[in-house]
Amino acid sequence: MDWSKAKTILIIAFIVTNIVLGYALFNSQRIDExxxxxxxxxxxxxxxxxxxxxxxxxxxxxxxxxxxxxxEYEQRTPGDLNKSFFNNTAEGVTVNEGVVLFEKGKEKLIVTDGKNILYLNDDEEEKYPSLDKEEAIYISKKFLEEKGFSKDDMKLTFQKESNGVFFLEYSKVYNGIYIEKSYTNFQIDKRGVKRFERLWLNExxxxxxxxxxxxxxxxxxxxxxxxxxxxxxxxxxxxxxxxxxxxxxxxxxxxxxxxxxxxxxxxxxxxxxxxxxxxxx
Missing domain, CATH: 2.40.128.690 (YycH protein, domain 3-like)
Structure with missing residues (x-):
């Protein structure tokens, strides 16, 4: 008898048996639930x-x-954010404990505890006269790239247009499963990104x-x-x-x-x- 061949057959038989038993157990659980x-x-x-x-x-x-x-919460230092958003040209002011405000022209960036990020832009110049949903999504992704945020771990989970303003909400995902609560939110109109908020979790x-x-x-x-x-x-x-x-x-x-x-x-x-x-x- 070829024992090597026989052992291979037995191993395969055990594997098949375990798969069948597992399947039967799973289905019995479904039926009994x-x-x-x-x-x-x-x-x-x-x-x-x-x-x-x-x-x-x-x-x-x-x-x-x-x-x-x-x-763990994503952490970025105020100095790093000043570089990403303003190329180190904005002046930072400590507003409160853990809260730093940067201002440049009509733009503001508020960083709280290094993890809560709020960006505001009151510029009135219209840069996107024919703005639609697809372009708003493109603008949001380009903004993320320019500011040094990865797009690989997020999913667009909500979008709405109201009076010419597009509201976009991105959620954190890991292997296709959401991680809550964290968010990356945009308000975009013909002038571009008017509001950006981010509180992100990393696995x-x-x-x-x-x-x-x-x-x-x-x-x-x-x-x-x-x-x-x-x-x-x-x-x-x-x-x-x-x-x-x-x-x-x-x-x-x-x-x-x-x-x-x-x-x-x-x-x-x-x-x-x-x-x-x-x-x-």
Whole structure:
């Protein structure tokens, strides 16, 4: 007997058996999970409708799990930002503890704790007379490149035009999964970027051990208690890593937090751009 060949066959057989058992176990979990059954999901949709909450997306039907992620706020020094925004030609003034203001002409840059960035431009010159959505997105991406921000870890999750002003919101993503709460927001009109806000998170480490959380149909029942979202439309329901700085506060000052643990949660995106994170259920 060719033992080498026989062992190869046995190994392959074990692998196939494990795959089949794993598949069977996964499907049995799905079947046994009552909150993933069609009747339950239908009832959830009806309850939401009673509160005038419209579903414009499918409710995920998975048994959700993610690892715990260590995240850290993106930090840039005022000097670095002065160079990126003004080529080191703006004067910086310390307005308050941790707050630095740069001004040049009609432009302002406010940096708080090295992580909250607010840029304002009151220039009245129209540079983009035929501005549309596509051009506004292009302007935002060009602005990010010029100021030294990467576009590789973000996704445009909301866009709206109102009275000639385009509102764009980008969210942080890691391997296709959102990391909340962080944001990069723009207000752009025919004059260009009028307002830019950024508070960004960077992933540092991801635990291999996964945490299972409530299914989406069960989790979103929490929305029934939130009167402020009655009448809204849900556009997206996604798993995310959620970092709450209040839970990692330093001496009762959550704004001073630099890093912490992001846990699995459900991210609910509404058609008006607002979001709700469901992480306690």
């Amino acid at each position: 009552p909150t993933l059954k069609e009747d339950f999901i239908t009832d959830v949709a009806k309850l939401l409708k009673e509160k005038d909450i419209t579903l414009n997306t499918a409710i995920p039907k998975e048994i959700p799990s993610l690892g715990i992620m260590t995240v 540092e480490k991801l635990s291999e051990n996964k945490i299972y959380i409530s299914t989406a149909p069960k989790a979103i029942l929490t929305l029934l208690t939130m009167e402020n979202i009655y009448g809204k439309t849900i556009d997206d329901i996604s798993l995310c890593y959620y970092f709450d700085p209040v839970k990692h506060k330093e001496v009762d000052e959550p704004e001073k937090t630099k890093q912490g643990k992001a846990v699995p949660a459900w991210r609910i995106q509404f058609s008006d751009g607002n979001e709700v994170i469901l992480d306690e259920y």
